[in-house]
Amino acid sequence: MALLWLVFMGVLGVFGAEGDQALCRMLGYPEFPLFTKEGDVTIGGVFTIHGKTTEQPLFFTDTPQPLTCSSIDLREFRFAQTMIFAIEEINNSSLLPNISIGYRIYDGCGSTLPCMHASMALMSGQERTVGKSCLGQSAVHAIIGTSESSTTTAMSQSAGAFQIPVISHFATCACLSNKKEFPTFFRTIPSDFYQSRALAKLVKHFGWTWVGAIRSDNDYGNYGMADFIKAAGVEGVCIEYSETILLTSPREQIAKVVSVISRASSKVLVSFMSQLEMEVLLEEVQAQNLTGLQWVGSESWITDTQLASRYSSILSGTLGFAIRKAAVPGLREFLLRVGPSQDANNTLLREFWEVTFGCRWSPPKEQESWQSKCSGTEKLKDINNPFTDTELRISNNVYKAVYAVAQSIHDLLTCGHTGEQDVRICTDRDSIKPGEILSYLRGVNFLMKTGERIYFDENGDPEATYDLVNWQRNEAEEMSFVTVGYYNASLPNHNQFALTGANITWAGDPLKVLIIQKNYGSS
Numbered sequence: 405m406a407l408l409w410l411v412f413m414g415v416l417g418v419f420g421a422e423g424d425q426a427l428c429r430m431l432g433y434p435e436f437p438l439f440t441k442e443g444d445v446t447i448g449g450v451f452t453i454h455g456k457t458t459e460q461p462l463f464f465t466d467t468p469q470p471l472t473c474s475s476i477d478l479r480e481f482r483f484a485q486t487m488i489f490a491i492e493e494i495n496n497s498s499l500l501p502n503i504s505i506g507y508r509i510y511d512g513c514g515s516t517l518p519c520m521h522a523s524m525a526l527m528s529g530q531e532r533t534v535g536k537s538c539l540g541q542s543a544v545h546a547i548i549g550t551s552e553s554s555t556t557t558a559m560s561q562s563a564g565a566f567q568i569p570v571i572s573h574f575a576t577c578a579c580l581s582n583k584k585e586f587p588t589f590f591r592t593i594p595s596d597f598y599q600s601r602a603l604a605k606l607v608k609h610f611g612w613t614w615v616g617a618i619r620s621d622n623d624y625g626n627y628g629m630a631d632f633i634k635a636a637g638v639e640g641v642c643i644e645y646s647e648t649i650l651l652t653s654p655r656e657q658i659a660k661v662v663s664v665i666s667r668a669s670s671k672v673l674v675s676f677m678s679q680l681e682m683e684v685l686l687e688e689v690q691a692q693n694l695t696g697l698q699w700v701g702s703e704s705w706i707t708d709t710q711l712a713s714r715y716s717s718i719l720s721g722t723l724g725f726a727i728r729k730a731a732v733p734g735l736r737e738f739l740l741r742v743g744p745s746q747d748a749n750n751t752l753l754r755e756f757w758e759v760t761f762g763c764r765w766s767p768p769k770e771q772e773s774w775q776s777k778c779s780g781t782e783k784l785k786d787i788n789n790p791f792t793d794t795e796l797r798i799s800n801n802v803y804k805a806v807y808a809v810a811q812s813i814h815d816l817l818t819c820g821h822t823g824e825q826d827v828r829i830c831t832d833r834d835s836i837k838p839g840e841i842l843s844y845l846r847g848v849n850f851l852m853k854t855g856e857r858i859y860f861d862e863n864g865d866p867e868a869t870y871d872l873v874n875w876q877r878n879e880a881e882e883m884s885f886v887t888v889g890y891y892n893a894s895l896p897n898h899n900q901f902a903l904t905g906a907n908i909t910w911a912g913d914p915l916k917v918l919i920i921q922k923n924y925g926s927s
């Protein structure tokens with residue numbers, strides 16, 4: 405905590421003694437938002453727009469250079485655009501008359517340090533205060549993000565100290581339900597507490613009582629797998645091995661894990677991993693020609709189209725629980741309008757265009773790869789990639805999170821009830837404080853246009869429902885995620901998990917899985 409505080413003070417700035425008024429000066433590097441718009445109320449956003457970080461070498465003689473982030477993640481870029489869409493839609497609607505919502509969206513790079521920089525910048529609002537008097541007020545009223553549990557815990561801890569609500573669309577660690585540690589945290593994605601139980605029920609249902617387990621060595625994987633192993637024990641399922649992988653693990657380490665998998669007798673493998681680590685693992689699985697495994701996946705990667713197309717021969721037949729599919733009217737049209745023409749100076753929009761269309765705005769250093777120049781008239785609707793993918797699951801969670809904040813502001817301005825019985829806070833639009841929005845988020849309960857009811861339980865968690873999806877090849881030999889069942893934690897225990905009766909594709913030879921189960925099932 406002491407270290408955290410030091411980092412915070414470093415970013416927030418110091419009070420200079422110039423003139424009579426205390427001036428804010430910034431220490432360290434300024435953090436600039438990728439997208440920003442002013443409003444009466446401001447919502448911050450932190451997404452993993454770039455998935456790779458590179459640390460600069462430390463010399464201990466200069467201020468360390470910030471991490472550089474590279475490799476744009478198109479799905480995360482879509483999350484950011486979905487947030488902008490939701491805010492514009494609310495701005496256009498009658499939900500908040502006479503109030504405009506602004507936003508500030510940062511890149512957290514999926515890494516703790518950039519996320520801390522982003523959240524500090526969001527809380528201190530340095531762009532506004534540098535060179536001016538320190539207002540001592542946070543710049544944003546709520547923060548949407550992040551996409552990983554580890555970075556979300558770090559961000560929520562600091563935001564909690566300032567009563568700023570944090571709503572994650574994708575952080576599922578059960579640890580975040582602890583309201584003593586994360587008093588201002590909410591999420592629109594179910595806690596892994598439920599997913600782990602659902603996975604145990606699934607494995608039991610198909611008679612796989614002898615399984616291997618593999619996880620990311622971070623909050624997401626460790627907490628999720630610990631809960632799964634506990635729930636599996638209750639269901640009478642035994643774990644043959646339990647291995648971990650980190651994004652930064654050396655190749656030999658990953659090869660060792662893959663050889664454990666290939667030597668094991670269980671052919672069913674439960675993988676509680678984030679999509680980035682899954683990619684690293686599968687690269688090695690492919691190198692070692694390991695096929696015929698029945699993969700059971702966690703929601704972080706179970707609907708990842710990139711993995712599905714790259715590793716279709718390994719992953720055909722995969723099963724796992726996914727966030728329910730949803731349709732957000734108007735979002736696709738909005739996404740198809742995104743491009744450099746919206747803001748010629750935005751380097752991220754240009755980078756997005758280059759990656760999407762394989763063109764360049766200016767010649768690269770090595771001239772020979774200079775093939776096509778971006779014209780700006782390329783058409784997004786002709787493209788099929790994770791940005792234009794309309795099978796919305798997590799994006800809908802971003803959409804719902806923004807609406808939950810807006811609805812709370814609406815309730816606040818209309819003097820409605822807060823989460824506490826008989827407590828009302830009334831305020832006017834010029835003096836809305838994050839802590840007031842927080843009180844109303846706790847009691848928010850409303851129906852979305854899409855028909856979904858939004859509310860949070862006392863832990864800040866939403867209703868826990870999942871689709872059971874199965875990876876099947878369609879006629880075009882493309883992988884599709886077919887819904888073959890569902891899980892609803894609100895139903896009585898014996899009704900929570902059910903199959904729809906749709907055909908299921910199994911990995912490899914289904915008989916093999918059954919034989920293994922016979923040999924080891926009762927051991």
Ligand SMILES: *[C@@H]1O[C@H](CO)[C@@H](O)[C@H](O)[C@H]1NC(C)=O
Nearest residue numbers: 441491492495496504505506
């Ligand atoms: C909200 O609407 C107002 C007035 O129509 C406009 O000036 C403002 O730019 C809009 N804000 C956003 C975030 O779209």
Ligand SMILES: *[C@@H]1O[C@H](CO)[C@@H](O)[C@H](O)[C@H]1NC(C)=O
Nearest residue numbers: 489490492493494496734738
């Ligand atoms: C909001 O209204 C403006 C002006 O009418 C329109 O151009 C824009 O597409 C609308 N945005 C959304 C998300 O509905």
Ligand SMILES: *[C@@H]1O[C@H](CO)[C@@H](O)[C@H](O)[C@H]1NC(C)=O
Nearest residue numbers: 498499500501502503817833
């Ligand atoms: C919006 O502002 C106008 C002019 O300031 C005012 O007459 C009107 O009552 C306001 N509406 C609401 C719902 O506050």
Ligand SMILES: *[C@@H]1O[C@H](CO)[C@@H](O)[C@H](O)[C@H]1NC(C)=O
Nearest residue numbers: 688689690691692693694695
């Ligand atoms: C995997 O299969 C390919 C082609 O069938 C082969 O060239 C390669 O040596 C195999 N690798 C291993 C590790 O068995």
Ligand SMILES: *[C@@H]1O[C@H](CO)[C@@H](O)[C@H](O)[C@H]1NC(C)=O
Nearest residue numbers: 744745746747748749750751
């Ligand atoms: C883009 O940047 C240039 C140079 O910094 C500036 O003159 C121009 O006004 C900017 N354009 C927009 C749309 O912000």
Ligand SMILES: *[C@@H]1O[C@H](CO)[C@@H](O)[C@H](O)[C@H]1NC(C)=O
Nearest residue numbers: 728867869870892893894895
């Ligand atoms: C889950 O079950 C509860 C309780 O029966 C029900 O109210 C809710 O609509 C169900 N959710 C879904 C998505 O089916």
Ligand SMILES: *[C@@H]1O[C@H](CO)[C@@H](O)[C@H](O)[C@H]1NC(C)=O
Nearest residue numbers: 886888904905906907908909
């Ligand atoms: C399942 O597969 C069988 C055989 O291929 C087919 O006859 C049947 O219609 C399929 N059922 C469903 C629900 O798709």
